[in-house]
Amino acid sequence: MIEITDQPLDPARVTNLVRRDGNGAVVTFLGTTRDHFEGKRVLRLEYEAYYDMALKKLEEICREMQQEFGVEDVAISHRTGLVDIGQISLIVAVAAPHRKEAFYACHKVVDRVKEIVPIWKKEVYEDGSRWVACEDHEFSPSQGAAAETPGH
Amino acid sequence: MIEITDQPLDPARVTNLVRRDGNGAVVTFLGTTRDHFEGKRVLRLEYEAYYDMALKKLEEICREMQQEFGVEDVAISHRTGLVDIGQISLIVAVAAPHRKEAFYACHKVVDRVKEIVPIWKKEVYEDGSRWVACEDHEFSPSQGAAAETPGH
Amino acid sequence: MKIEVRFFALYRERAGCSRASLDLPAGATVADLTAEVRRRHPGLAPPEVSIVVAVNTDYAEPDTVLNERDEVCLIPPVSGG
Amino acid sequence: MKIEVRFFALYRERAGCSRASLDLPAGATVADLTAEVRRRHPGLAPPEVSIVVAVNTDYAEPDTVLNERDEVCLIPPVSGG
Numbered sequence: 001m002i003e004i005t006d007q008p009l010d011p012a013r014v015t016n017l018v019r020r021d022g023n024g025a026v027v028t029f030l031g032t033t034r035d036h037f038e039g040k041r042v043l044r045l046e047y048e049a050y051y052d053m054a055l056k057k058l059e060e061i062c063r064e065m066q067q068e069f070g071v072e073d074v075a076i077s078h079r080t081g082l083v084d085i086g087q088i089s090l091i092v093a094v095a096a097p098h099r100k101e102a103f104y105a106c107h108k109v110v111d112r113v114k115e116i117v118p119i120w121k122k123e124v125y126e127d128g129s130r131w132v133a134c135e136d137h138e139f140s141p142s143q144g145a146a147a148e149t150p151g152h
Numbered sequence: 153m154i155e156i157t158d159q160p161l162d163p164a165r166v167t168n169l170v171r172r173d174g175n176g177a178v179v180t181f182l183g184t185t186r187d188h189f190e191g192k193r194v195l196r197l198e199y200e201a202y203y204d205m206a207l208k209k210l211e212e213i214c215r216e217m218q219q220e221f222g223v224e225d226v227a228i229s230h231r232t233g234l235v236d237i238g239q240i241s242l243i244v245a246v247a248a249p250h251r252k253e254a255f256y257a258c259h260k261v262v263d264r265v266k267e268i269v270p271i272w273k274k275e276v277y278e279d280g281s282r283w284v285a286c287e288d289h290e291f292s293p294s295q296g297a298a299a300e301t302p303g304h
Numbered sequence: 305m306k307i308e309v310r311f312f313a314l315y316r317e318r319a320g321c322s323r324a325s326l327d328l329p330a331g332a333t334v335a336d337l338t339a340e341v342r343r344r345h346p347g348l349a350p351p352e353v354s355i356v357v358a359v360n361t362d363y364a365e366p367d368t369v370l371n372e373r374d375e376v377c378l379i380p381p382v383s384g385g
Numbered sequence: 386m387k388i389e390v391r392f393f394a395l396y397r398e399r400a401g402c403s404r405a406s407l408d409l410p411a412g413a414t415v416a417d418l419t420a421e422v423r424r425r426h427p428g429l430a431p432p433e434v435s436i437v438v439a440v441n442t443d444y445a446e447p448d449t450v451l452n453e454r455d456e457v458c459l460i461p462p463v464s465g466g
Contacts, residue, residue, distance in 0.1 A: 027181050027258075030171075035173040078385075114382070116385060118382055120380065208442050267463070270460050
């Protein structure tokens with residue numbers, strides 16, 4: 001199951017989608033919005049998605065997990081729009097007969113979501129905002145339109 | 153938070169115990185009882201614990217995570233007694249500012265629980281039962297009192 | 305030919321628009337398109353940064369040839385999750 | 386001295402009891418205790434398998450010296466989770 005929604009995410013619902021009696025291990029990742037960036041207080045986040053392509057890339061990631069780990073039971077739920085601090089922006093649930101595959105596949109799904117899925121996050125501060133990029137390696141709020149790193 | 157209980161486990165409650173606004177990543181493991189072992193249908197499981205020592209070892213594992221990964225927010229909930237197929241026998245929830253530590257620490261906690269915590273699981277079949285040992289490498293139901301491997 | 309381009313997130317804000325219609329010669333490639341976009345919107349991305357382009361909901365190479373009615377989007381560095 | 390021993394899970398079922406009181410000489414070690422347990426319960430574990438012992442809720446080495454009132458438990462291979 002994959003979805004992109006502007007409604008609050010429900011970890012129990014997403015996790016239960018992958019549970020089956022043959023699966024002994026379920027690993028769930030929750031990405032939650034942090035309250036600070038380089039000492040600045042973040043007030044809230046705004047997520048924007050290129051929906052058609054994002055859904056397609058999420059489907060690709062699920063297929064990758066099947067090929068790489070033999071894992072079939074994957075659920076990904078991504079939130080868009082305004083998200084308050086401490087709320088969940090991403091849920092990835094993976095189930096497998098054994099824990100090793102479940103842990104590896106869940107971790108890999110999260111990495112891949114952050115690499116290839118066209119969704120963007122804007123942090124809003126008291127005195128400004130910035131589009132987060134590539135795991136915070138790129139922009140700093142003080143630099144404004146600073147250099148981007150090529151490729152992602 | 154650590155607990156050993158004969159009541160059904162609640163993933164949402166255990167997961168919420170480790171969530172904080174400074175933690176951007178929450179990884180939750182659910183261990184659920186599988187419905188088969190080497191082609192035999194498992195009807196239910198029975199868990200037995202040496203409570204005092206098990207609680208002490210769970211506490212030790214939490215301290216290990218602090219030392220090894222700098223991870224402080226760990227919750228472990230283990231069920232004992234009769235557990236039906238598909239139900240949750242173990243919950244491990246770990247939260248950290250970033251996902252890598254959360255994934256590694258959660259995986260490590262589960263490994264350590266299965267290595268050092270004195271809790272035992274008995275699988276009940278239609279025509280018998282067996283005490284599971286060391287990740288299924290040891291006993292087979294057809295052999296009954298087969299050789300144990302030393303150390304665990 | 306006319307190519308419709310969509311801008312997202314950082315690029316949408318820097319360009320000041322979410323869509324633009326570009327006139328490109330027949331047989332133009334993704335590289336031709338990003339060159340034209342840079343000409344129109346010099347502040348979109350520094351010269352040393354390559355602008356990533358999706359064509360019909362897949363990442364496209366610079367030598368990909370464009371066609372009218374292709375769905376073309378500029379993809380700033382992603383940051384989902 | 387008298388040492389109280391608890392049996393869990395597989396060992397409890399094989400021994401047919403959950404507790405036993407053993408008479409051991411003063412200064413006896415964990416190894417002495419497991420030897421005595423094997424003598425009383427030959428079917429508890431095959432000779433090539435070492436019986437793991439916890440003393441006062443920690444895993445104990447074979448040369449650990451026991452004292453009266455120690456909490457001594459036999460720990461079959463664990464299988465939690």
